[in-house]
Amino acid sequence: MSKRIEINDLDIYYGAFKAVEGVSIDIEPRAVTAFIGPSGCGKSTVLRSLNRMHEVIAGAYVDGEVLLDGANLYGPGVDPVNVRRQIGMVFQRPNPFPTMTIRENVLAGVLLNNRRMSRSDQDDLVERSLRGANLWNEVKDRLGVPGSGLSGGQQQRLCIARAIAVSPDVLLMDEPCSALDPISTLAIEDLIEELKTEYTIVIVTHNMQQASRVSDKTAFFNIAGTGKPGKLIEFDETAKIFSNPSVQSTEDYVSGRFG
Amino acid sequence: MTTAAPAAPRAAVTNRPADIVFKAVSTTAGVLILIALGGVALFLVVQAVPAIIGPIPEEEGANFWAWVWPLTFGTLWSALLAMVMAVPLAVAIALFITHYAPRKLAQFLGYLIDLLAAIPSVIYGLWGIAVLAPFFQPGYIWLAQNLGWLPLFSPPASGTGRTILTASIVLAVMVLPIITALCREIFLQTPRLNEEAALALGATRWEMIKMAVLPHGRSGIIASSILGLGRALGETMAVAMVLASSGVVSFVLIGSQNPSTIAANIALRFPEAHGITVNMLIGSGLVLFAITLLVNALSRWIIAKTTVDGGR
Numbered sequence A: 001m002s003k004r005i006e007i008n009d010l011d012i013y014y015g016a017f018k019a020v021e022g023v024s025i026d027i028e029p030r031a032v033t034a035f036i037g038p039s040g041c042g043k044s045t046v047l048r049s050l051n052r053m054h055e056v057i058a059g060a061y062v063d064g065e066v067l068l069d070g071a072n073l074y075g076p077g078v079d080p081v082n083v084r085r086q087i088g089m090v091f092q093r094p095n096p097f098p099t100m101t102i103r104e105n106v107l108a109g110v111l112l113n114n115r116r117m118s119r120s121d122q123d124d125l126v127e128r129s130l131r132g133a134n135l136w137n138e139v140k141d142r143l144g145v146p147g148s149g150l151s152g153g154q155q156q157r158l159c160i161a162r163a164i165a166v167s168p169d170v171l172l173m174d175e176p177c178s179a180l181d182p183i184s185t186l187a188i189e190d191l192i193e194e195l196k197t198e199y200t201i202v203i204v205t206h207n208m209q210q211a212s213r214v215s216d217k218t219a220f221f222n223i224a225g226t227g228k229p230g231k232l233i234e235f236d237e238t239a240k241i242f243s244n245p246s247v248q249s250t251e252d253y254v255s256g257r258f259g
Numbered sequence B: 001m002t003t004a005a006p007a008a009p010r011a012a013v014t015n016r017p018a019d020i021v022f023k024a025v026s027t028t029a030g031v032l033i034l035i036a037l038g039g040v041a042l043f044l045v046v047q048a049v050p051a052i053i054g055p056i057p058e059e060e061g062a063n064f065w066a067w068v069w070p071l072t073f074g075t076l077w078s079a080l081l082a083m084v085m086a087v088p089l090a091v092a093i094a095l096f097i098t099h100y101a102p103r104k105l106a107q108f109l110g111y112l113i114d115l116l117a118a119i120p121s122v123i124y125g126l127w128g129i130a131v132l133a134p135f136f137q138p139g140y141i142w143l144a145q146n147l148g149w150l151p152l153f154s155p156p157a158s159g160t161g162r163t164i165l166t167a168s169i170v171l172a173v174m175v176l177p178i179i180t181a182l183c184r185e186i187f188l189q190t191p192r193l194n195e196e197a198a199l200a201l202g203a204t205r206w207e208m209i210k211m212a213v214l215p216h217g218r219s220g221i222i223a224s225s226i227l228g229l230g231r232a233l234g235e236t237m238a239v240a241m242v243l244a245s246s247g248v249v250s251f252v253l254i255g256s257q258n259p260s261t262i263a264a265n266i267a268l269r270f271p272e273a274h275g276i277t278v279n280m281l282i283g284s285g286l287v288l289f290a291i292t293l294l295v296n297a298l299s300r301w302i303i304a305k306t307t308v309d310g311g312r
């Protein structure tokens, strides 16, 4: 189920603008890897290049390798649609499909692959995914109402349920808690803790406490100035990054003296 | 009634002459529209009454309703045919422009569509008679020979090609620009976040359109279709020129016996009309007016029903 990601010397471009340069990271399976760094340093850009969502922006492309258990996601003949079916993504702002019910939202990805799923299998999957996202008890009596009628935190957990319903190998999360209150944030952090037993998880966050609470490894990105590409500065065990980093700018950033 | 409250705002208003002027202008404009609309309705009703209650010339029909029914049928039938052709095509073109075409091509197509909207309907009429009718006529003969068992294509086929199908094709081309342009605007407004949600689940582009773009645009597609329908119902010149009509009620698409439409019939007959005939024509205009109002009310109802909150 959960797979290892190897990023090898990745450069990422928006048209002529080189947004990220020379990133190499090994992302462990069954672990949480956090991306931290100041705004604009390219965390989201790197994250989106891991499931080939980067290239949906006009003119955007990458140069380098991303290996999923050894297979290059950017190899010739690889269909980005298949990549995205294996690597789930949760966005910064909750984005359930507004015209679909809670149930339809959970099933949206699965029904893309497998139209002929029996009704009882669907029911099982909906329940399993919503339980997996810690949302089942709150919505089990109203699976037929639109997903947009839920609170922001519930919507975000619905999006997580939608992402895990397709049993991805990897789960990418771009600041999944930044639009949420502290209680919902804790609920999602607990959820991440549980999910990492099954999935490879990569999370972007601006919240240092969150990174140190949920992640096993942390990657610190930085940018030399506006218009310059972002770079990976340091990648190590989370405990080491937050207590005893080997690069000065990492220390400045995590101790709040910067950014 | 609040008597004291208005005093304060009025005092504030006197400080801003621009407000007073604007309020006066906009109120006048609003009242003028109401007066115009009421005047038209009143004119139609008053002029139509003699034809509706009184006897009409024998060669026209038994009574007003028997006379106006084939025209009403032709109006609805030709507009329906036009919509069946135009709406799917317009949606497809709008989707192509917004989600498939490279940017340069999309811009060019956009201009082209806008250009179509600028062509006067007389030109469409000429094009229908001179180009479309002879072009399709052999096809109509073929349809009558091979699919004649279908009620829509029962023979004999028209010898000129000036059938209700040709007229509807002209109508479809005429309403295409409005519907396409509006659909394009609506599809462009699909929240990026919803599109990305679909793509990130592994949707292909077409699946993304089905999951995010079309649900978001549904009420907009309906609204733009109704606008197009309004134009197709009221279109006069093109139909009057293209259609060889004989006042029958028939679903046959390719025959020489075609129903006329209310608007085209008024345009063709009004110049020589006198006496009760004038009242009859105006009465048919009233029927068209009622149909248009009904269509608009229906569209509002549909839009209100299908709009889901949270369509951020």
Ligand SMILES: Nc1ncnc2c1ncn2[C@@H]1O[C@H](COP(=O)(O)OP(=O)(O)OP(=O)(O)O)[C@@H](O)[C@H]1O
Residues within 6 Å of the ligand: A014, A017, A019, A037, A038, A039, A040, A041, A042, A043, A044, A045, A046, A057, A230
């Ligand atoms: N769609 C885009 N088109 C062009 N440039 C972009 C686009 N999105 C991001 N960029 C640029 O790429 C760089 C990295 O942006 P990115 O969104 O990855 O930063 P980030 O680290 O996620 O920042 P934040 O913490 O604010 O989310 C920035 O300079 C940004 O301006």
Ligand SMILES: [Mg+2]
Residues within 6 Å of the ligand: A043, A044, A045, A174, A204
């Ligand atoms: Mg970001």
